[in-house]
Amino acid sequence: xxxxxxxxxxxxxxxxxxxxxxxxxxxxxxxxxxxxxxxxxxxxxxxxxxxxxxxxxxxxxxxxxxxxxxxxxxxxxxxxxxxxxxxxxxxxxxxxxxxxxxxxxxxxxxxxxxxxxxxxxxxxxxxxxxxxxxxxxxxxxxxxxxxxxxxxxxxxxxxxxxxxxxxxxxxxxxxxxxxxxxxxx
Amino acid sequence: xxxxxxxxxxxxxxxxxxxxxxxxxxxxxxxxxxxxxxxxxxxxxxxxxxxxxxxxxxxxxxxxxxxxxxxxxxxxxxxxxxxxxxxxxxxxxxxxxxxxxxxxxxxxxxxxxxxxxxxxxxxxxxxxxxxxxxxxxx
Numbered sequence: 001x002x003x004x005x006x007x008x009x010x011x012x013x014x015x016x017x018x019x020x021x022x023x024x025x026x027x028x029x030x031x032x033x034x035x036x037x038x039x040x041x042x043x044x045x046x047x048x049x050x051x052x053x054x055x056x057x058x059x060x061x062x063x064x065x066x067x068x069x070x071x072x073x074x075x076x077x078x079x080x081x082x083x084x085x086x087x088x089x090x091x092x093x094x095x096x097x098x099x100x101x102x103x104x105x106x107x108x109x110x111x112x113x114x115x116x117x118x119x120x121x122x123x124x125x126x127x128x129x130x131x132x133x134x135x136x137x138x139x140x141x142x143x144x145x146x147x148x149x150x151x152x153x154x155x156x157x158x159x160x161x162x163x164x165x166x167x168x169x170x171x172x173x174x175x176x177x178x179x180x181x182x183x184x185x
Numbered sequence: 186x187x188x189x190x191x192x193x194x195x196x197x198x199x200x201x202x203x204x205x206x207x208x209x210x211x212x213x214x215x216x217x218x219x220x221x222x223x224x225x226x227x228x229x230x231x232x233x234x235x236x237x238x239x240x241x242x243x244x245x246x247x248x249x250x251x252x253x254x255x256x257x258x259x260x261x262x263x264x265x266x267x268x269x270x271x272x273x274x275x276x277x278x279x280x281x282x283x284x285x286x287x288x289x290x291x292x293x294x295x296x297x298x299x300x301x302x303x304x305x306x307x308x309x310x311x312x313x314x315x316x317x318x319x320x321x322x323x
Contacts, residue, residue, distance in 0.1 A: 004205075010224050012205030014231025018201045021232075022239045027191060027223025028250040030259050032200060033287040036310040044308075052315035065189045066196035066288045073200020074209070074294025087207055093216040099273060103290070109204075110211045110283065110297055120299045128281060133303040136279025140286060142271030142321065147285045149231060156236025161261035161268050168272020169279065170218075176280035177218040 005083045016175065021152050029062060033147035034140035036063050100185040128184070209291050218280055242266045250295025266322040
């Protein structure tokens with residue numbers, strides 16, 4: 001039990017994610033989390049206005065069930081399977097975060113500077129979350145997948161488009177952290 | 186209802202793994218893009234290597250899906266622009282809010298309800314893509 005309550009090392013976690021991908025393929029489906037965003041748009045009636053959302057979203061219900069399971073899994077893991085300990089970030093990361101104004105690096109999963117309600121309801125706070133979400137929603141559909149569809153499934157099946165997409169993920173991420181964060185924070 | 190239970194359980198396992206591995210943490214994503222820890226690279230790297238092996242083995246053993254078909258991965262369409270531009274746009278957002286689409290939902294489960302704002306914005310972003318799709322280079 002103690003092994004479960006501690007944070008899991010990367011060499012356990014990575015293969016577990018591959019098992020998730022494999023199980024979904026074995027069930028005749030595929031591993032892709034961002035597709036659910038399109039399904040949810042279609043469910044909300046976006047298909048009446050836009051062709052892209054005119055598809056049989058009911059055939060994608062299984063993936064929404066995966067999402068439901070993931071939410072419950074997050075709840076269980078956080079509340080019942082975790083000792084309250086700090087994330088073991090590298091010293092350099094903690095120093096860099098401190099100098100950007102993030103003072104509690106690793107004390108919770110997410111920085112209160114961005115996700116606590118009092119900061120969410122500042123102009124800057126809400127602008128960051130909405131911009132981030134817009135970029136993720138637009139970018140994943142444009143690229144036809146996210147970390148699960150391209151980085152895990154696409155690379156595991158040695159597909160060139162996915163490699164190009166993952167290069168894009170890193171170009172964007174590196175640019176954000178190294179050039180835009182110093183302006184924002 | 187019964188046929189959905191297995192998908193719920195896979196999702197449950199996925200949620201637990203991503204929380205326990207700390208891959209849902211904004212801090213871990215920041216650290217990854219700063220190249221200051223091997224942790225996230227270890228997770229993605231071992232996931233891909235295990236994925237390659239699982240797919241090779243299942244091909245060799247001619248594993249069938251539960252529906253009796255050959256197990257196969259859907260092929261991504263050929264293209265360049267959509268992958269590099271779309272990927273870069275996603276990467277910018279991923280680093281900004283520290284969550285990709287899987288962790289967004291999982292984090293709501295851990296009690297981070299402000300993540301609902303990010304999810305709502307992501308839905309809007311997806312809708313905007315749908316609107317502009319035919320005007321974008323793919």
